[in-house]
Amino acid sequence: MSSDITRHHETPGDDSIWVDARPEPVAITIAAYDPGWPARYEALAARIGAALGPKALGVEHVGSTSVPGLAAKPVVDIALTVADPADEPSYLPELEGLGFALVIREPGWHEHRALKLARPNTNLHVWGPGCPEVERQRMFRRWLIDHPEDLRRYQEAKTAAAAEANGAGEIVTEYNRRKEPVIQEIYERIFRAHGLT
Template identity: 40%
Template sequence: MADDRGQRPMTDEEIEAAALGPAQRVDGQVTLREYDHRWPGVYEREAASIGARLAEGGGASGHRIEHVGSTSVPGLPAKPVIDMLLIVDDPGDEDGYVPALTVVGYTVAVREPEWYEHRVLRKQDLDPSAGSANLHVLPGGCPEVDRMLLFRDRLRRHTGDHELYARTKRGLARQEWKYMQNYADAKTEVVEEILARARRAG
């Protein structure tokens, strides 16, 4: 069963408990880069590699891969990390997809079984334009999937919300943070504001 984790800040204890190994720390400011036109190509390359491995392995049938996060929105400043979303029937069935993706450099970094069975697989040394990738794994029909895609599409199409989110990111990046998750959680208020407008717009 999913709780309200997506709409409230995670505690330090929750951040540490979800991480396999040390949680991602910042202990300072977050480094953003201006949008890099190479990012979509990096995503396409990784998505093709992931799709091929899953097809060969016979697991995660009917999967879907999406480019999400700030690197998926042209013109938006972002951390040089390619965020992707892998939609499968059951993220808790790691045997169905993790072994295949380990072959191409992905390892499980975050496990949140109480929140839609969310997993994050991470790959390092990705590309000169983006040092790493985060592969979020969620089930089909999950509200968080709809939320992530609606937010991405709103930023791609609406100049005002695109600019608002860019200003918010830059302002928060200049503050001091302990964990990367703290920075992400600090954006929740403006994210929910933008999502509310997107829902009203249909």
């Protein structure tokens, strides 16, 4: 289990993950922390839970908007756990009924599926039971809350990555790749502190 927790995932550099065409570049904005983000998540979680019922094994606020005080893209990230992410017919119609659209399919990374909602701007990540990526996200969030120096370092990395990606006309996956070295440095501190490395 610890080897799954400590393994870093690298998003493919080609277009293989996109369900449809690769998206056009859109300017990446890093906004000051908005105390309304948690309430936006709660409203979305309630809608997802109502639509899926017991099929939703877990719904959790993850990503930068879940970290109090952290500047972020104003996009709420949600981790949804279902019995089998690869069984799209078992959950996708209900989510599409809420306005979500499947945009990313990554069978090689814990069967990850990513869906997008335009309003409010939301990324919904679908995982299976016991997925180590969800635990990694929990650990990262808690660490940033407890370690303001790493929160500042991550915020600086996000701001720099956004400026570089915007300047190069890149999409969000390239922005993510640009901040990855700092993320991995922070994870290494987390893993050492938890005795995982």
